[in-house]
Amino acid sequence: MENCTLYTHEVEMEKVLACVRAHFGASAVTVKGPDHNWESISIRSGKKLLRKGNTLSITYRQRAVPGYELLYSDDPVTANLMGMHGFVQQLPADNPALKELLLAKITTINTEIAMQAEPAFNGELRAVVMEMAQELDGIFFSEKNFIFNTPVQGFWDKSGALLLDVNGHATATHLAVNIHAKYFDAAEGPSPEAAARKDRSLEQLTGMQVKSSVNLPVIVDENAVVLRTAREVAERTAILAAVNAVAFGYLDGSEVVQYLQQNQLWDKTTDAEKTFLDNPTPDDKTRETWKCEDVWVLLWALHKIPSLGYINDLCNLDMVPETAFPFKGPASDPAAFLNDAVSLRSATEILDANDLYYRAHWACVDARLKGEQEPVHPGIVYERHYALNWLINYRNQPWDDVTCDT
Structure with missing residues (x-):
């Protein structure tokens, strides 16, 4: 069995269904749910173009609110994309400019499409997967499989060129970052409040000689946060x-x-x-x-x-x-x-602290991954980030399960 995931800014998944039906024939494809809002697609052996014993299963999930920026959210797809963004930020890169394009591309993703081939992505399955990527202007994240013929985790573009692997290598030279006008026009982007908070934190950290990333998303707004009682x-x-x-x-x-x-x-x-x-x-x-x-x-x-x-x-x-x-x-x-205990500090004060420690925590993780000295005490920063995340109900996690995503 082999797996890969295709990421795209598209939200209209009828394109996926049309692609597999055009490639294998409608009789080869089993769909769960209505065509305009399907839940899963299965393509089985014995059908047109598909060798006996081979199957392909496709599922997907999407951001709760499609957009072109990553904003702090409890939405599981957004949370996963934020984790991916942080993961890529910490990777080495032979081509830093291409890495920056990949980071920009990740912020535009709205849909993740999971594909599972049994026993493997043979020639025809690979062909339909690459057709989907072209149609959806997608990128791949994958481990070892037939599609990319590599034992290394990494990201590939819609043509199959390597954008970045965990060792920092790439074969691609450019990556287009496209945004549909309908998302751009509808998206509000970070609120002035959240953007200003981010700027204040970065300025404060710069004054401490702590270098954080300007690409980290803003955190939740005061009008959306639900503090603990x-x-x-x-x-x-x-x-x-x-x-x-x-x-x-x-x-x-x-x-x-x-x-x-x-x-x-x-x-x-x-x-x-x-x-x-x-x-x-x-x-x-x-x-x-x-x-x-x-x-x-x-x-x-x-x-x-x-x-x-x-x-x-x-x-x-x-x-x-x-x-x-x-x-x-x-x-x-x-x-x-x-x-x-009848009152808490204001949401403004708590979010200001959360934003500061979130960005300081990223700086510690980044330095550690690079084999450098952390710019501030990592134990202090982690525990305070942990408690502040709990205070703001980050991802609605109970105390034992609080995560400190960077």
């Missing part, structure tokens, strides 16, 4: 602070379990935290100590500390006033802290 943030802070006491060796896991159960916080303790408290190994303790940075961010969001401080400075929870800290030992009661 103050109560939810306070409960998460209280749990993290208690678990952190075990990480630093001040208490046993069983003592904190009892504390969380007695104070009606156990049901809100995550599975990963429960596993840690049950068996806090030395390695797990070391990793968990970094969560003090998350506590710091959430205390800031709850107005318990005046600022996050410099991006490269470790937090100091000892500086938090006793009345503003949720955990004072296994005999303490977090009720006063929880009841006092």
